[in-house]
Amino acid sequence: MTAVWKKTAALTLETAPFAIRAERASDIVAREALLDASFGEGRHARTCQRLRDGRVPAAGLAFTAVHRGRLVGTVRLWHVSAGGVPALVLGPLAVDASCRSLGIGAALMAHALVAAKARGHGAVLLRGDATYYSRFGFSARKTGGLALPGPFEPERLLALELRAGALDGARGMIVATGNKARRPRATAKACAAAAQAA
Numbered sequence: 159m160t161a162v163w164k165k166t167a168a169l170t171l172e173t174a175p176f177a178i179r180a181e182r183a184s185d186i187v188a189r190e191a192l193l194d195a196s197f198g199e200g201r202h203a204r205t206c207q208r209l210r211d212g213r214v215p216a217a218g219l220a221f222t223a224v225h226r227g228r229l230v231g232t233v234r235l236w237h238v239s240a241g242g243v244p245a246l247v248l249g250p251l252a253v254d255a256s257c258r259s260l261g262i263g264a265a266l267m268a269h270a271l272v273a274a275k276a277r278g279h280g281a282v283l284l285r286g287d288a289t290y291y292s293r294f295g296f297s298a299r300k301t302g303g304l305a306l307p308g309p310f311e312p313e314r315l316l317a318l319e320l321r322a323g324a325l326d327g328a329r330g331m332i333v334a335t336g337n338k339a340r341r342p343r344a345t346a347k348a349c350a351a352a353a354q355a356a
């Protein structure tokens with residue numbers, strides 16, 4: 159499904175429509191370049207990355223934003239256990255610097271949350287700025303008993319219940335529970351080349 163978002167102002171370079179669609183395999187290179195530009199080379203060492211390493215995003219919950227045929231935004235949600243309670247963790251959310259005034263980040267968030275709720279998920283967690291994410295309903299009210307696998311600021315661990323009471327009693331470590339990523343199967347030709355190089 160692709161959603162087209164338009165600002166109400168007259169269409170100019172700054173207000174041209176963008177589309178949000180399901181992430182595609184062909185998006186990988188552009189998505190990774192966008193994430194590198196947004197978060198820097200150290201992004202793989204971030205605490206929440208430990209919840210994503212070696213996993214695939216939750217089914218149907220990885221989205222990209224496209225503007226003028228170019229990938230300019232990304233958001234993904236991942237399965238986790240929040241102290242024994244099933245939940246999703248959102249991230250990373252990134253928008254190309256040249257398009258940040260178009261409302262793409264907010265549209266990606268809204269789209270992802272609606273899709274997660276439609277798929278029956280009860281809660282979404284993230285690590286981020288409460289001032290920005292509070293407009294989507296995120297707060298630290300139900301995260302005080304939760305911890306991330308690495309250093310984090312407790313006031314930046316936020317949650318949104320998509321179903322009332324979904325995080326009641328959630329205490330303990332947040333751990334990844336999603337499907338593991340499959341490693342590409344090596345072809346016979348690649349195996350022979352590797353054996354010759356050894």
